[in-house]
Structures are given as C-alpha cells and as structure tokens.
Amino acid sequence: MTIAKEEEADQDPLNGVPPKYHQYAKVFGEEEFNKLPPYRHYNIGIKLTEEGSLNLPLYSMTDAKSATLKDWLRDVLKAGKIHPSKLSISSLVMFVPKKDGSHQLVVDYCHLNNQTKKNVYPLPCPDNLMAQLCGAKVFTRLDLQWGYNNIQIKEGNKWKTMFQTKYGLYESLVMTFGLTNTPAAFQHFMNKLFKDLLNVCIIIYLDDILIYSKDDVTHTQHVHEVLKQLMENQLFCKASKCTFHITSMKYLGIIVSGKGFSLDQLKIQAVKDWPTPTKIKEVQSFLGFANFSCWFIANFSHMARPLHNLVKNDIPWMWDKREQGAFQNLKNSITNTLVLCHADPTKPYFLEMDASGAALGSILSQCQEDGCLYPLGFLLESFKGAEQNYDMHYKELLAIIQSFEYWRIFLEGTLHPITVFTDHHNLEYWKESQTFNCCHAQWHLLLAGYNFQIVYCPGKQSGKPNALSRWLDHANIPPELQSMLPEPIFANIAFVLPEKSYNAKLSLP
Incomplete structure (x- = not known):
C-alpha cells in the first residue's frame, strides 16, 4: 500500500514556469514547504461551544x-507539523483512497467540528468575483500547494486538533483540511x-x-507582484497545476476569456440539454x-397546453410539430x-434533490x-459505473x-445552515453507527465540511428535482431501506408545507 504525499514532488519544480x-x-x-510555516498574525484558533469528550474507539x-x-x-x-501529545481528548485517523491508487491519511474532525464555534468570515461571492474580470484579456492561475x-x-489551541493512532497521540501544529473553520480562516x-x-489584478x-x-x-508586472508577495510570506505553488499568460481558462467552473463569460448559461445547462420526450411518462416528468416556472413566464398555461393535453387520460400518443x-x-x-437569481451569501441556501435508478437531479435556491424560493442553478448527473447498482440510501446520499x-x-x-429537502426516508440509514469503508470515509469527511440540515419533503412536493433525476431513468431500482448523518442534522419536522407557505414562515436575515 502506498500513501500519497501532501503534494507529489515535480521532477522539475519550474517546469511550465516562464523563465522571467x-x-x-x-x-x-519543495524544500521550504516541508518545514513548519512561520508564526503569523492569522494563525487559526478553535473556540469550543462546550467542553466535552472527543474520545472515540480506534478505526481498525x-x-x-x-x-x-x-x-x-x-x-x-x-517536518515539524505534528508532535506527540499526552492529553486524553482526540479525533480519529483514516485512509482515503485517491484516483491513482495511493491512499491519503486524514483526520476525522467531525466531533470536534460539532463543538466548534463557527467562523462567519464570508467566502467571496463567485458572481462578484467574475464581475471583476470585465475587460481582462490575459490570465494566470496559481494553485497554492496545500495552502x-x-x-x-x-x-x-493545538491540543484540540489531537488525533489518536495505535502508535500514540499526536496534535497538529498547522491548519488542516477537515477543520470546520479552515476555509473562512484561510480566506x-x-x-x-x-x-x-x-x-x-487578482x-x-x-x-x-x-x-x-x-x-x-501589464500582466507580467502583475504576476511579478503576486509571486513576490508569495515568496516573502513563504507560500508555495505547484508549477504543474499553474498556468501562465493564457487567453482562455476555466476558473471556479466557468470558462473565462477576453470575450467574456456566461455564468447563467452554465447554471441552466441541465434544462437546455433536456431530451425530447418519447412517451407519456417523460412528458409528465x-x-x-x-410547472415551477409558471409564476415567472408570461402565457405559461397557453404555451404548455399541447403537452398537458397529451397526458390526459385516453389520449393516444402523438408527438408532432405542435408538441x-x-x-x-x-x-x-x-x-x-x-x-x-444571483447568489447572496448573506441568505440561507435551499437544496432540493431526488435520486432515481439512473440519475440524480437537484436545484439550488x-x-x-x-418570500418565494428562486433557483440559482440546476444539476443533472447520471450515475456512472458501480453507482448504478447502489441501493437507494446510497444514491440519496450521493445526490x-x-x-x-x-x-x-x-x-x-x-x-x-443549508436546508436540504429530500423525499426519501432512506437517509435514515446513515444515522446509525457503523464501520465505514474507504468510500464511506470520503463521504463522511466531505459532509463534515458543510453546515446543513436535512428536511423530509414528500415526493409530490419535490417534483422539480424528481423530474430532473428521471430523465435518464430507464431502469429504476426499487428503494431498499437498509452514522453517516448524525441525528442533529435532521430537522425535527414531520412534513414540509407547500413551497409558498413554507417560505412565508421563513425569517429572512
């Protein structure tokens, strides 16, 4: 078994970096990175909501x-990035597989995160970031090496990061992935x-x-300024993940070029690519x-009438120019x-989703x-490979x-907290304590990095993501009821009111 280094060393650290x-x-x-970073004013602290035991049995x-x-x-x-400890409070370690077949060792800080006061320093709004690029024609992207x-x-605060292994207790001296306040503190x-x-320029x-x-x-001057600042502050980049002086690139999932970009077109790609229905069930989906757009589209009822007529009882299938x-x-x-709408980081996010036998669909609003929910974007993904054979509780969590x-x-x-609406009780499965395999461990760590709650939404009230997920559903797998998700994540709500009524009860900031 091989373990992935924090960053695999490039044979030529300057490969791809322009000579200038x-x-x-x-x-x-690589040499400077493999040392303890200097003391900084922004060293991260970990404030706990309450003192409590973080002890857990070791993973086998x-x-x-x-x-x-x-x-x-x-x-x-x-490298001086951890040292032995003698305290009795600790988190667990586990191995997470990587695509290249190696394994990355990570610490499961889920229980520590549950007791940590959240840092509310805002992450940048992507829409605002993109707006700054108006008129730009040359770009360089730098990827910090394990920033x-x-x-x-x-x-x-270091004792709070303690983790236990069969070889002893250790505490981290540096900020790590998995701590709930890491993104806000680093930003x-x-x-x-x-x-x-x-x-x-940045x-x-x-x-x-x-x-x-x-x-x-001008771009050359700007790149010099940024690299100088990085060197003076002992921050490091991996050359193989950086690109210099290019005219078109992908950043935060958006293609940026001198001609501009279209954020909304990327968000609604799932709707634009919807295939032509070939049977009644697909028209219904x-x-x-x-139907959720009827409030926002003029003459919606008139426009949709040919399709509504097609799904009436005793009407034979006919797809012609009118339909x-x-x-x-x-x-x-x-x-x-x-x-x-443009995302507003000061407002709560709502995620509606559904998984079927062949695909998942979700809407961010x-x-x-x-008082109404307005979508920010749509997602449709077909399940690939082994995912197609997952039981429904796996598919719902994967969604x-x-x-x-x-x-x-x-x-x-x-x-x-992000409110996640789902129409399946299958997620109850993940509330139970169990031994995680490598795949479960990856999911567990990823979920620990988000602030969210799950709300049960009956199927009839979740028609939007349900319809998205059933695009590619040619072989539905019946749900099989079989802790990835701890009890506090589940909202104590027996049912969800219709969208407008529910929104009316929301207390907007």
Whole structure:
C-alpha cells in the first residue's frame, strides 16, 4: 500500500514556469514547504461551544495500512507539523483512497467540528468575483500547494486538533483540511495578504488565485507582484497545476476569456440539454419540472397546453410539430427568463434533490424578498459505473454529496445552515453507527465540511428535482431501506408545507 504525499514532488519544480519568473524559484520548490510555516498574525484558533469528550474507539487497520501510518507519522514529525501529545481528548485517523491508487491519511474532525464555534468570515461571492474580470484579456492561475498547511494553529489551541493512532497521540501544529473553520480562516488570511491587489489584478477563492490584466505587458508586472508577495510570506505553488499568460481558462467552473463569460448559461445547462420526450411518462416528468416556472413566464398555461393535453387520460400518443414547438418554447422560456437569481451569501441556501435508478437531479435556491424560493442553478448527473447498482440510501446520499461538490463555491463556509429537502426516508440509514469503508470515509469527511440540515419533503412536493433525476431513468431500482448523518442534522419536522407557505414562515436575515 502506498500513501500519497501532501503534494507529489515535480521532477522539475519550474517546469511550465516562464523563465522571467524563475527568480521566484522558492515559491515552486519543495524544500521550504516541508518545514513548519512561520508564526503569523492569522494563525487559526478553535473556540469550543462546550467542553466535552472527543474520545472515540480506534478505526481498525490492516497491517499494510498500519505500516503506512507509521511511515506517515515519521515524515510529518520530521517536518515539524505534528508532535506527540499526552492529553486524553482526540479525533480519529483514516485512509482515503485517491484516483491513482495511493491512499491519503486524514483526520476525522467531525466531533470536534460539532463543538466548534463557527467562523462567519464570508467566502467571496463567485458572481462578484467574475464581475471583476470585465475587460481582462490575459490570465494566470496559481494553485497554492496545500495552502491550509501554511497556517499554524494558535498556541493554546493545538491540543484540540489531537488525533489518536495505535502508535500514540499526536496534535497538529498547522491548519488542516477537515477543520470546520479552515476555509473562512484561510480566506481571511489571503484577503489581508493581498488587500492592495484585490479588485485591481487578482481574485482569490481559498487557495485558488487568478491574476488578470488587459494586456500582456501589464500582466507580467502583475504576476511579478503576486509571486513576490508569495515568496516573502513563504507560500508555495505547484508549477504543474499553474498556468501562465493564457487567453482562455476555466476558473471556479466557468470558462473565462477576453470575450467574456456566461455564468447563467452554465447554471441552466441541465434544462437546455433536456431530451425530447418519447412517451407519456417523460412528458409528465418535464411538465413536473416546468410547472415551477409558471409564476415567472408570461402565457405559461397557453404555451404548455399541447403537452398537458397529451397526458390526459385516453389520449393516444402523438408527438408532432405542435408538441415539439411547445416543448422547445418552454425550454427557451425557462432558460431565458429571469428565473435564475444571483447568489447572496448573506441568505440561507435551499437544496432540493431526488435520486432515481439512473440519475440524480437537484436545484439550488434562495428565498427572495417576496418570500418565494428562486433557483440559482440546476444539476443533472447520471450515475456512472458501480453507482448504478447502489441501493437507494446510497444514491440519496450521493445526490447530496455531488450537489455540495458541484456548488462548492456557494455552499462551503455558509453563514446559515443549508436546508436540504429530500423525499426519501432512506437517509435514515446513515444515522446509525457503523464501520465505514474507504468510500464511506470520503463521504463522511466531505459532509463534515458543510453546515446543513436535512428536511423530509414528500415526493409530490419535490417534483422539480424528481423530474430532473428521471430523465435518464430507464431502469429504476426499487428503494431498499437498509452514522453517516448524525441525528442533529435532521430537522425535527414531520412534513414540509407547500413551497409558498413554507417560505412565508421563513425569517429572512
């Protein structure tokens, strides 16, 4: 068994870096990174809501994993990023598999996070970040090498990061992935560090840096300024993950170029790609989704009438120009009307979702001034490979996880809990204590990084994501009722009121 290093070393650390930036070779080197970072004013603290035991039984490990764990402990002890501890409060460690077949050792801070006061420093609004790129024609993207590890834990707080292994107790000296306040603390640090360049030539989302300029000459100057700041503050990049002086690139899931970008077109791709129905059930699914737009589209009823007529009892199937025209007009209206709103990080997010045998569908929304939920974007993903054979409780949880990952730039570090609506009780399965396999461990750690609650929503009230998920559903797998999700995550609500009534009861900030 092999373990992944925090960053695998490049054979040539400067490969891909233009020669004019080689004076900043330390930024792309490995030697300096493998040391304890300097003391900074923004070293992270961990404030607990209450003092309580964090002790848990050890996860079992094979002999191969135990040997790998011992090697990992030796390496990070040598780098000075952890040291032995004698206290009795600790979290657990586990191995998470990577795509290349190696394994990454991580600490499960779920219980610590539940007792940690949340840092409400806001993450940047992606819409606002993109707006800064107007007129830019040249771009450079820098990816910080394990950026979180570049911040120390404050003195007096390190004991809270303690983790236990069969070889002893250790505590982290640096900020790590998995701590609930890591994203907010790191964003605060980066914003202060580059405050003179923000809104001028740089946008920063956590450890992702984008430098932008109107011409190549100015861009060279801007890149020099950023790399100089990184070198002076002992922050490091991995050259193989950086791109320099390009005219088109993908940033935060959006294609950016000198010609501009279209954020909303990416958000509504699921609707634009909806295939032409071939049977009554598929028409019903489309109408179930489209009906939510009736409040926002002029003449919706008239436009949808040919499709509604088609699903009436005793009406033979006939798909002609009239039906195709209605279908296409509805798609155009949904994707072109002002249904999609810009995300507001000060407001709560609502995630509606459903999983079927072949696909998952979800909609991210926020409540607006009229008390109604308005969508920010749609997601449709077909299950791939082994996922198609998952039981429904796996698929429902995977729908939440993939939605969180897809909208990470909105949902990570939210001020308010994300309300997740689901129409299946299968998620109850994950409330039970159980031994996690490697896949479960990955999911568990990912979910621990989000602030959310789950609300049961009966199937008839979740028609929008239900319709999305059933696009590709040619072989539904019947639900099989078989703690990934701890009890506090589930809202104590027996049912959900219809959307408008529920929204009316929301207390907007």
